[in-house]
Amino acid sequence: MNAALIANFQACVAHDDDLWILGDFAFGRADDNAQFESWFHSLPGRKHLIIGNHDDEAVISLPWASTEYMAEIQDGEHSLALCHYPMITWNGARRGALQLVGQTLLYKSGDGRGSPFPRRTYPTASVTGMPSAVYPFRTAMRTWSSAT
Structure with missing residues (x-):
């Protein structure tokens, strides 16, 4: 699966594009640093990291263009708010800004509730590793999450 994700990125992201990883770039043990570096x-x-809950020091210390x-x-013309x-x-939510997130968890409890915030909807775009998901954005910037 990692090879397929990398191939998808290589097929549509140019070397002068900005690539925003919306958290959880890699998850593993401390001795996996060489593998993390290889994937990176x-x-x-130009790779930017929005820090996720599984991004430890081994991931954060990679040579990112930025970490936030x-x-x-x-x-x-699109304003984007990026967060894990x-x-x-x-x-800008009420002025047309879009939110792109790396992790969206929907909970299904025994009483049928499907969200941690009942009766709430999330006006967000959760972009996952498929290049077609970035179609609405006109510039060379492409944004999607790693493996979460």
Whole structure:
């Protein structure tokens, strides 16, 4: 699966593109650092990390162009709020800004509730490793999550 994800990135991300990883770049043991570095250097583009809950020091210390817990970027006319976790609201949410998240957990409890926040909807875009998911964005910036 890792090889397929890397191949998908290589097929559609150019070396001068900005690639935003929305957290959980890799999950493993401390002795997996060489594998993390191999995956990192196999990906094209200027790589930015939005730190996720599974990104430990081995991942954060890779030579990212930037590491943040949250970022606000502009993609053409689109304002984007990037975070590993979904937020109920974000800067510009009522003015058309989109939220892109790396991890969306839906809970199914015994009483049928499907969300940790009952009666709430999430106006977010959860972009996962498929290149077609970035179709609405016009510029060379491509954004999607690693393996979560």
